[in-house]
Amino acid sequence: MGGERALSSPDKEPALRILVVEDNVFIAFDLEAQIQDMGHVVVGIAMTASSAIEMSNQHRPDLAIVDLQLADGSRGQDAAEHLRTELEIPSIIVSGSLHHVTADERAIIQPIAMLSKPLLPNELRQVIDKMASSQRA
Amino acid sequence: MAVDALIDVGLLFDAAPIAQIVLDSDLHIVAANLSYCAMIGRGREELIGKNAYEIFKANPDDPDADNEAALQATVLRVLGTGVAEEMTPHQHDIQDADGHYTVRHWQLTVSPVFTDSTKPDVTTHALICVEDVTKAVLGLRINEAKSRAAMRGTDITYFEFDYANHTLERTPQLDAMFGFDHNETGNDVQPFFERIYPDDLPAINDEIERVVRTVGSNYQNDYRSLWPDGTVRWLMGRGESIRDPQTQSILIVGVVLDVTDFKLNEARLQSALDTQNLLMSEVNHRVKNSLQMVSSILNLEAQQTKDAVARDVLRAATARVHAVAAIHASLYDGEDLESVRLDTYLERLKEHLITSLSSEGTQMRIILDVEPIRLSTDKAVTLSLAVNELVTNSFKHGTWADGQGTVKVWLRRHDNNKIALDVIDNGTQRADGPLVRETTPSGLGTRLIAGMAAQLNGKIEEDHTDGWRTRIIFPG
Numbered sequence: 001m002g003g004e005r006a007l008s009s010p011d012k013e014p015a016l017r018i019l020v021v022e023d024n025v026f027i028a029f030d031l032e033a034q035i036q037d038m039g040h041v042v043v044g045i046a047m048t049a050s051s052a053i054e055m056s057n058q059h060r061p062d063l064a065i066v067d068l069q070l071a072d073g074s075r076g077q078d079a080a081e082h083l084r085t086e087l088e089i090p091s092i093i094v095s096g097s098l099h100h101v102t103a104d105e106r107a108i109i110q111p112i113a114m115l116s117k118p119l120l121p122n123e124l125r126q127v128i129d130k131m132a133s134s135q136r137a
Numbered sequence: 138m139a140v141d142a143l144i145d146v147g148l149l150f151d152a153a154p155i156a157q158i159v160l161d162s163d164l165h166i167v168a169a170n171l172s173y174c175a176m177i178g179r180g181r182e183e184l185i186g187k188n189a190y191e192i193f194k195a196n197p198d199d200p201d202a203d204n205e206a207a208l209q210a211t212v213l214r215v216l217g218t219g220v221a222e223e224m225t226p227h228q229h230d231i232q233d234a235d236g237h238y239t240v241r242h243w244q245l246t247v248s249p250v251f252t253d254s255t256k257p258d259v260t261t262h263a264l265i266c267v268e269d270v271t272k273a274v275l276g277l278r279i280n281e282a283k284s285r286a287a288m289r290g291t292d293i294t295y296f297e298f299d300y301a302n303h304t305l306e307r308t309p310q311l312d313a314m315f316g317f318d319h320n321e322t323g324n325d326v327q328p329f330f331e332r333i334y335p336d337d338l339p340a341i342n343d344e345i346e347r348v349v350r351t352v353g354s355n356y357q358n359d360y361r362s363l364w365p366d367g368t369v370r371w372l373m374g375r376g377e378s379i380r381d382p383q384t385q386s387i388l389i390v391g392v393v394l395d396v397t398d399f400k401l402n403e404a405r406l407q408s409a410l411d412t413q414n415l416l417m418s419e420v421n422h423r424v425k426n427s428l429q430m431v432s433s434i435l436n437l438e439a440q441q442t443k444d445a446v447a448r449d450v451l452r453a454a455t456a457r458v459h460a461v462a463a464i465h466a467s468l469y470d471g472e473d474l475e476s477v478r479l480d481t482y483l484e485r486l487k488e489h490l491i492t493s494l495s496s497e498g499t500q501m502r503i504i505l506d507v508e509p510i511r512l513s514t515d516k517a518v519t520l521s522l523a524v525n526e527l528v529t530n531s532f533k534h535g536t537w538a539d540g541q542g543t544v545k546v547w548l549r550r551h552d553n554n555k556i557a558l559d560v561i562d563n564g565t566q567r568a569d570g571p572l573v574r575e576t577t578p579s580g581l582g583t584r585l586i587a588g589m590a591a592q593l594n595g596k597i598e599e600d601h602t603d604g605w606r607t608r609i610i611f612p613g
Contacts, residue, residue, distance in 0.1 A: 024426065024429075026433040030436045033436065033440045096421070117429040118432045120459065121456075121492050
């Protein structure tokens with residue numbers, strides 16, 4: 001899946017390394033394409049919470065984009081919590097039912113953004129651009 | 138002179154069968170006749186010279202005990218006008234020597250009197266005729282309470298709880314509600330208290346204390362009994378406190394209804410409602426996810442396509458999917474599933490349009506001027522697709538001298554029961570251009586706008602004299 005192709009030119013800010021946690025293959029590929037189009041790198045696509053944690057341990061991404069209801073019944077919240085508390089990796093939550101995230105979970109995950117599906121065009125880009133420029137600052 | 142000087146006015150006053158007092162303008166009691174003293178159960182020496190409301194303090198358990206101001210106002214008015222007034226009956230509970238209040242209702246008639254015989258035309262005081270109308274107001278409630286309660290149906294118990302003696306007289310059904318066999322317990326109330334659900338006990342005790350403080354007040358308690366075998370029954374107690382005419386002790390008399398079946402039914406209904414809400418939430422999630430999937434498929438196709446024209450076609454298709462998706466988001470935000478508020482909805486569509494069209498490299502503004510009209514969901518979807526096509530057209534095909542374009546979406550009530558949609562841009566276009574500017578080479582935009590106007594049972598008007606204006610008028 002996502003090869004480590006960086007499209008950013010040297011004069012721009014360094015590309016972010018991003019993990020996509022999404023169990024729908026079309027949506028996952030679309031997110032991957034959008035991220036690459038922005039000049040960032042997709043380190044992998046995880047379809048379960050456990051593989052998200054495994055891939056994060058292996059690749060140490062700067063950011064994860066996390067769906068809530070994952071394959072094998074696992075929960076994106078659990079992956080995002082682990083990433084935040086154990087690996088200090090922030091998440092952007094992308095879901096059709098954001099209200100499933102409780103206030104407690106939200107306090108632990110401290111998501112960079114919570115975006116409702118279907119995503120608006122450029123909605124993801126705006127959030128990631130903001131994060132990339134604040135990292136550079 | 139109206140009164141023979143030989144007759145003692147004081148004797149007449151005392152002989153009157155109606156209770157009467159004389160108050161000054163500050164409601165201090167100046168005189169009270171024997172009927173009044175007998176009715177209230179106080180001696181004259183306790184009354185004269187004191188403010189009426191200091192003697193008869195308001196019952197703290199009666200939230201409406203605030204007629205002091207009303208009486209004060211009436212007295213001042215009567216003294217001013219010299220015309221007698223009858224006040225509407227009101228409740229003012231009277232405290233016994235032992236501190237208990239009793240519910241009492243009063244009817245007062247306020248008349249002007251003079252106290253200085255040398256100035257008979259100057260009224261300085263008010264003569265109040267005081268009538269106890271408690272029985273009339275309560276419909277002889279105290280005397281009838283027992284028989285009324287006893288006449289209720291067989292599922293309802295009748296009980297008589299003696300507060301001071303801690304005894305409970307009742308019909309056998311009450312024993313059954315607490316899981317006792319007939320005659321298993323005597324008339325001590327304690328075994329019943331021991332089978333009240335522990336969480337409910339404090340509220341019951343508070344209510345009993347309150348009702349006993351004011352004789353004649355209503356008793357109302359909803360609680361559960363807990364049997365030794367774990368059975369829980371939901372009970373509803375209703376009654377009132379009375380003073381037993383023979384023993385003078387305070388009783389709570391009333392009925393208890395077993396409402397367990399109603400409660401269980403209520404719980405079943407709540408559970409069904411919860412299931413339905415869960416289902417709704419799940420369907421909502423699925424729909425949003427599916428819309429995301431459709432949008433992702435179109436994005437991926439556009440990404441793969443090298444042909445710029447084909448890519449534009451796919452982008453236009455994605456924008457149409459988003460116009461439908463925006464309606465869906467608006468639907469689940471509100472309670473109403475059958476109609477949509479167009480002003481809030483179009484605000485959301487505007488965000489979609491700005492984010493999707495701003496990448497085209499044109500600096501554009503969208504101005505919304507939308508009345509808060511509700512439209513059925515079906516019509517709203519059609520309308521939103523029309524707005525999507527028209528605004529996209531303006532972004533793509535309008536040309537602006539200074540590169541600053543504005544598209545205005547204007548929606549309002551029009552004539553009788555009609556709605557008018559105007560999409561107006563300030564761009565320029567050759568007057569001999571096509572009637573509707575197209576979003577796709579296939580002319581799909583043209584056909585869609587015409588089709589949507591037809592679907593709304595409306596008609597299209599166009600005007601190109603100053604910028605580009607398309608108007609659709611349709612029945613609301």
